[in-house]
Amino acid sequence: MGKPCHFVLARGLTEGLVLCMLIRVVTIDAGLMNFKNIVREATAALRRNWVRSVLTILGISVGVGAFICVVAIGNAGSSSIEKQLQNLGDNFIWIEAGSRARNGVRYGARGDRTLILADATAIKEQVPLIKTMSPNADGSVQVIYEGENWATRFRGVTPEFLQIRRWNMRLGAFFTDADVDADAPVCVLGQTVVDNLLGNEDPIGKTVRVRSMPCKVVGVLQAKGFSATGQDQDDFIVMPFTTVQKRITGTFWLDDIFCSAISREAMPEATKQIVGLLRERHHLNPAEDDDFNVRRPEDVVQAQLATSRIMTILLASVASLSLLVGGIGIMNIMLVSVTQRTREIGLRLAVGATESDVQLQFLSEAIALSLVGGLLGLLAGLLSSTIVESLFQMPTKLSYEIFAIGGLFSAGIGILFGFYPARKASQLDPIQGLRFE
Secondary structure, X not given: OOXXXXXXXXXXXXXXXXXXXXXXHHHHHHOOOOHXXXXXXXXXXXXXXXXXXXXXXXXXXXXXXXXXXHHHHHHHHHHHHHHHHHHHOOOEEEEEEOOOEEOOEEOOOOOOOOOEHHHHHHHHHHOOOEEEEEEEEEEEEEEEEOOEEEEEEEEEEOOOHHHHOOOOEXXXXXXXXHHHHOOOOEEEEOHHHHHHHOOOOOOOOOEEEEOOEEEEEEEEEOOOOEOOOOOEOOOEEEEEHHHHHHHHHOOOEOOEEEEEEOOOOOHHHHHHHHXXXXXXXXXXXXXXXXXXXXXXXXXXXXHHHHHHHHHHHHHHHHHHHHHHHHHHHHHHHHHHHHHHOHHHHHHHHHOOOOHHHHHHHHHHHHHHHHHHHHHHHHHHHXXXXXXXXXXXXXXXOOOHHHHHHHHHHHHHHHHHHHHHHHHHHHOOOHHHHHHXX
């Protein structure tokens, strides 16, 4: 205990213990102006009640880990939907031939034959919010190569189709405008057609038969996989629309017109202008329904994306309740600590410690608990995300933002729930503290 304490103990045990405590408190208070002393005292106090400290740290770490894991799962879902949105096309607006009524019988979509190439050209020329356009004529077809055959769909378009649908080439090249003008018997295959018709053979330069027409393969599209509705996006064959109309279907009308708006924000207004233009061209009076359908597939995916984000926020809010429970645990421990250390606080205040000194020490204890819990929680979030992805085959997407938010939450919990007990300790009456047994 040192020479001063030996001296006072010689005068009597009770008086010596009191004076030793006073000497120790004075020594500590003299160093409270130094942050290291404050941290040292806080650490010592937490070690004295290490079981409660560990349980509190565990509560914080579980809350932070759960928050990170849940948000990582939600981010992966949103990222997947955003990828689907990108795969749909470049601000994609789809005009489809509409229904018709004949003798009281109403036919479904594509029942009308009023959508023609002149409509597509007018949209491109008269709607300034549309930057790219491709007519489309499609249908079902049996494609044959040597001894193999595959039932798929054909799609007659122009080279702008690639840009509108944001499709890349895996092999070869797309057909050109010259091929469209010449009704050339050339085609580009989707990956599913290649897999089922040609297998491992190099498809470029091969000749397949589309119905009775020999068609040269000039390229293969990059695979996109299945759409959000479960449709195989790679199971089709692409040809010039003139080749389709003159050599396969023998028709002059279009099934669809694919358009690309100048921006996502311009899509609603572009849709409105397209509807007005086509109604005028088709001579429809105000009482008549449209003989075409204008669709924006992006709207469906945007709704799915919004739903995914809402679910992520909801799950993160539920996971954050664990942080709230951890914060309540910190407040409970600090309030109990204030009660147990009432006499110590009274002595310190009596010998000159300021309210700020006492408040800072108790607040530093709370912050220390939350920071240690937060660091362990970040590690727990990383490990739990990896386990979820490997065991349950559920994709997760971690980011620096998630860890930053988790760390800030844990620090904020310590400050928020540690302030009241620290404030209560600093406002303790020294006289009452000295009388406390």
